[in-house]
Every structure is written in structure tokens, then in C-alpha cells.
Amino acid sequence: MELKRVMDRVYWLFDKRRTLVTLSAYGSNSVYGEKVFNVDGKIYREWIPYRSKFASAFYKGLNGVDIRDSYKVLYLGASSGTTVSHVSDIIGVTGQVYAVEIAEEMAVSLILLSEERRNIFPIVDDARKPENYSDYVPKCDLLYQDVAQRDQTEIFIKNAELFLKSGKIGIFAVKTRSIDVSMDPREVVRNETRKLREKFDIVREINLYPYQKDHSLLILRKK
Ligand SMILES: C[S@@+](CC[C@H](N)C(=O)[O-])C[C@H]1O[C@@H](n2cnc3c(N)ncnc32)[C@H](O)[C@@H]1O
Structure with a gap:
């Protein structure tokens, strides 16, 4: 998995596809069913464009x-x-x-x-x-x-x-x-x-x- 920085604490995560993620400020829990990724010991939360206008x-x-x-x-x-x-x-x-x-x-x-x-x-x-x-x-x-x-x-x-x-x-x-x-x-x-x-x-x-x-x-x- 590779990360490309978009802005502070927001990244594109490249796996098989491109996924927008935020670097979690509060632990490893999923908040609304979004995927959670551990990359080199840091937790990133999927930011789903169909669930959030900001993400879209x-x-x-x-x-x-x-x-x-x-x-x-x-x-x-x-x-x-x-x-x-x-x-x-x-x-x-x-x-x-x-x-x-x-x-x-x-x-x-x-x-x-x-x-x-x-x-x-x-x-x-x-x-x-x-x-x-x-x-x-x-x-x-x-x-x-x-x-x-x-x-x-x-x-x-x-x-x-x-x-x-x-x-x-x-x-x-x-x-x-x-x-x-x-x-x-x-x-x-x-x-x-x-x-x-x-x-x-x-x-x-x-x-x-x-x-x-x-x-x-x-x-x-x-x-
Ligand atoms: C489309 S939803 C927001 C989704 C949310 N922004 C998100 O991305 O997770 C709109 C919300 O605005 C709230 N709302 C509507 N009129 C409002 C008002 N006058 N003051 C505060 N909240 C209001 C609704 O109850 C509803 O929960």
C-alpha cells in the first residue's frame, strides 16, 4: 500500500484502487462502517465519497x-x-x-x-x-x-x-x-x-x- 499526500492528514491510499483516507487522530475504531488501514503503524480511515460531500x-x-x-x-x-x-x-x-x-x-x-x-x-x-x-x-x-x-x-x-x-x-x-x-x-x-x-x-x-x-x-x- 502506498500513500500520496493530498493535504495535512488527508491522503490517497493506493492499493488495487485509489481510496481517500484521513490519518486518524483518535485510535483505530471505525466510526460509521468505513474501512480502517494500518500503514507502518499509523491508522488511516477511509473517507467515503458517497457518504460525505467533502470527500466527494x-x-x-x-x-x-x-x-x-x-x-x-x-x-x-x-x-x-x-x-x-x-x-x-x-x-x-x-x-x-x-x-x-x-x-x-x-x-x-x-x-x-x-x-x-x-x-x-x-x-x-x-x-x-x-x-x-x-x-x-x-x-x-x-x-x-x-x-x-x-x-x-x-x-x-x-x-x-x-x-x-x-x-x-x-x-x-x-x-x-x-x-x-x-x-x-x-x-x-x-x-x-x-x-x-x-x-x-x-x-x-x-x-x-x-x-x-x-x-x-x-x-x-x-x-
Ligand atoms: C445532509 S445532512 C448532513 C450530513 C453531514 N453533513 C455529513 O456529511 O455527515 C443535513 C443535516 O442538517 C440538519 N439540519 C437541517 N436544518 C438544520 C438547521 N436549521 N440547523 C441545524 N441542523 C440542521 C439535518 O437535521 C441533517 O442532519
């Missing part, structure tokens, strides 16, 4: 983004913590990921995960109301959002205004069908980026097909 962006050509050791991350739409667990690997034990999830049944797994991975801080709340968690979420180095809501762009802008440091990156999974099922997905993304341009530079837009249907990932930099 790497399969679609993303070759790095500004997220690394010790970063503070605000993650909106954490669900049970699939992608959050890989973010937790990337930022390492000295980083902090504040993971907001509105659905209590999803948050149960997220809370259990945070007991093993101490750099995850679960917040069971509505990302539409960032004032609810502004007392304990600090200024962050990265904002990641995957909430699949009609008002997802407004939610992103509101949270970025409060928590994202200027010059830092926001990663926004735009679910085109959440906004308007009848509209051409490219038109939906164009409309949403128009709303974002005042406050963000658009670094990249990646269509996640065929790994994720009806989704684009926007990489933005806060002005």
Missing part, C-alpha cells in the same frame, strides 16, 4: 483547502457525525469542531462520538439562530455547512458574519433541489453565488455528481 469534492478534483492542525471549525448540519469525524482527524487533538445539529435523534450519535473524540463539541440547536450558541462558539478558521434547507444561503451568511474570521474559508454544500425543484440546478447555484459575492470571494464551485445528486460544493473566502 476530492474525488472531483479538489486538491486541498485551508484546514489544518489546531484549527477551530464551525460545522452546521452535523447529522450523526460522519464528515465531522474526518474534520476531527484533520484538525487533530488540539483543534476544535463545533458541530451544530437540529435533529435530536441524529445528535445522539454525535454526542456519543464526542465522548471518544474530545475535539468535537456538539451543539443541538438551529443554525438559523446562531445567537443561541454565540456565547460558546469562538471566532473560527473554517465554516462548513451542509443543512439542505431552502434558506441555506441566508443561514450560511448569518453564521459567517458572526463566527468566520476575515480571509478564512467557508465550505458550503448547496443542495439545488432544496431551493427550487423546477429550476435548472446551474441556475440555482448562479443565483445563490450572486447573493454571496458581496461578502465572499468565490474560490471554486464543484459539482458533486455522480457521488452526490443535486449538490454543488462552494469554496468561499470571507472578504
Whole structure:
């Protein structure tokens, strides 16, 4: 098995095929059924593109983004913590990921995960109301959002205004069908980026097909 570095703690692992992996920051357990590899005594976790939009962006050509050791991350739409667990690997034990999830049944797994991975801080709340968690979420180095809501762009802008440091990156999974099922997905993304341009530079837009249907990932930099 051979490893090729993509960015800090993210690698392509070449075996019979190419697999995206993160270097585990917390032991050798599989979190959501992903494969775990031991290479020269270090543990790497498969990052599955069909399970994580962030992972699928790497399969679609993303070759790095500004997220690394010790970063503070605000993650909106954490669900049970699939992608959050890989973010937790990337930022390492000295980083902090504040993971907001509105659905209590999803948050149960997220809370259990945070007991093993101490750099995850679960917040069971509505990302539409960032004032609810502004007392304990600090200024962050990265904002990641995957909430699949009609008002997802407004939610992103509101949270970025409060928590994202200027010059830092926001990663926004735009679910085109959440906004308007009848509209051409490219038109939906164009409309949403128009709303974002005042406050963000658009670094990249990646269509996640065929790994994720009806989704684009926007990489933005806060002005
Ligand atoms: C597509 S799933 C996220 C998957 C997750 N990002 C991953 O890759 O592992 C969207 C999640 O956003 C949550 N969500 C939707 N609206 C929300 C809101 N207003 N505030 C917080 N979470 C929300 C949903 O409950 C759901 O768990």
C-alpha cells in the first residue's frame, strides 16, 4: 500500500484502487462502517465519497483547502457525525469542531462520538439562530455547512458574519433541489453565488455528481 499526500492528514491510499483516507487522530475504531488501514503503524480511515460531500469534492478534483492542525471549525448540519469525524482527524487533538445539529435523534450519535473524540463539541440547536450558541462558539478558521434547507444561503451568511474570521474559508454544500425543484440546478447555484459575492470571494464551485445528486460544493473566502 502506498500513500500520496493530498493535504495535512488527508491522503490517497493506493492499493488495487485509489481510496481517500484521513490519518486518524483518535485510535483505530471505525466510526460509521468505513474501512480502517494500518500503514507502518499509523491508522488511516477511509473517507467515503458517497457518504460525505467533502470527500466527494476530492474525488472531483479538489486538491486541498485551508484546514489544518489546531484549527477551530464551525460545522452546521452535523447529522450523526460522519464528515465531522474526518474534520476531527484533520484538525487533530488540539483543534476544535463545533458541530451544530437540529435533529435530536441524529445528535445522539454525535454526542456519543464526542465522548471518544474530545475535539468535537456538539451543539443541538438551529443554525438559523446562531445567537443561541454565540456565547460558546469562538471566532473560527473554517465554516462548513451542509443543512439542505431552502434558506441555506441566508443561514450560511448569518453564521459567517458572526463566527468566520476575515480571509478564512467557508465550505458550503448547496443542495439545488432544496431551493427550487423546477429550476435548472446551474441556475440555482448562479443565483445563490450572486447573493454571496458581496461578502465572499468565490474560490471554486464543484459539482458533486455522480457521488452526490443535486449538490454543488462552494469554496468561499470571507472578504
Ligand atoms: C445532509 S445532512 C448532513 C450530513 C453531514 N453533513 C455529513 O456529511 O455527515 C443535513 C443535516 O442538517 C440538519 N439540519 C437541517 N436544518 C438544520 C438547521 N436549521 N440547523 C441545524 N441542523 C440542521 C439535518 O437535521 C441533517 O442532519
